[in-house]
Amino acid sequence: GDSVTQMEGPVTLSEEAFLTINCTYTATGYPSLFWYVQYPGEGLQLLLKATKADDKGSNKGFEATYRKETTSFHLEKGSVQVSDSAVYFCALIKAGGNYQLIWGAGTKLIIKP
Amino acid sequence: DSGVTQTPKHLITATGQRVTLRCSPRSGDLSVYWYQQSLDQGLQFLIQYYNGEERAKGNILERFSAQQFPDLHSELNLSSLELGDSALYFCASSVGLGHYEQYFGPGTRLTVT
Numbered sequence: 721g722d723s724v725t726q727m728e729g730p731v732t733l734s735e736e737a738f739l740t741i742n743c744t745y746t747a748t749g750y751p752s753l754f755w756y757v758q759y760p761g762e763g764l765q766l767l768l769k770a771t772k773a774d775d776k777g778s779n780k781g782f783e784a785t786y787r788k789e790t791t792s793f794h795l796e797k798g799s800v801q802v803s804d805s806a807v808y809f810c811a812l813i814k815a816g817g818n819y820q821l822i823w824g825a826g827t828k829l830i831i832k833p
Numbered sequence: 834d835s836g837v838t839q840t841p842k843h844l845i846t847a848t849g850q851r852v853t854l855r856c857s858p859r860s861g862d863l864s865v866y867w868y869q870q871s872l873d874q875g876l877q878f879l880i881q882y883y884n885g886e887e888r889a890k891g892n893i894l895e896r897f898s899a900q901q902f903p904d905l906h907s908e909l910n911l912s913s914l915e916l917g918d919s920a921l922y923f924c925a926s927s928v929g930l931g932h933y934e935q936y937f938g939p940g941t942r943l944t945v946t
Contacts, residue, residue, distance in 0.1 A: 752932035754934070756937075762939065763835070763923060763937045763938055763939040763940050764923060764925075764937040765835070765937070766934050766935070766936065766937075769934060771932055809876065811876075813932050818881065818888070818889035819864070819881065819888075819889070819927070819930055819931060819932065819933075820866065820878035820881060820889060820891055821866075821868070821876075821878065821925075821935060822878075823875060823876040823877075825875050826875065826876075
């Protein structure tokens with residue numbers, strides 16, 4: 721079945737470091753891909769999305785490119801801040817059928833000042 | 834603020850009891866989704882409604898049920914509660930059926946003692 725695999729955390733970086741959180745997926749057809757962020761004690765916020773191959777989603781300095789050839793949607797940010805500390809979830813909506821989100825396990829990001 | 838509201842924020846109850854979680858979608862959104870977030874199982878899709886009708890079921894137990902009312906708010910009913918039902922329950926809404934962004938409420942934290 722369709723699935724999402726994320727790199728295990730926690731990922732610990734210093735402020736202003738470059739961030740990459742890997743996400744790969746298994747799905748038939750062309751799913752839509754999403755990154756959500758969950759700050760401590762809060763709900764899930766949509767960070768960015770991409771709906772077709774080679775699309776780049778971006779928001780708040782974060783970017784991710786839909787790579788069909790490698791079935792990946794890695795999240796990147798050029799210079800992280802302490803306020804970026806959160807859990808990041810990669811998810812997909814599969815092509816056809818139900819429109820539920822299928823989730824990765826989440827990656828906890830810790831940014832040290 | 835996503836525009837999705839959920840009540841109550843916290844719920845503590847005993848095993849064997851029944852609770853109702855409430856969700857109001859964003860204005861104009863017709864689809865409502867329920868998700869469960871637990872430490873051992875991560876984020877899982879439970880059920881989806883669109884304009885009052887059930888559209889998809891995920892890993893929802895038979896002890897759980899939901900409905901969407903004519904004013905589009907939704908309720909998730911959990912009965913014969915077990916310790917393992919302790920989790921965060923999220924409601925999300927989207928404008929319709931399809932690969933649309935889902936916007937999440939702040940969640941209801943259920944603790945079964």
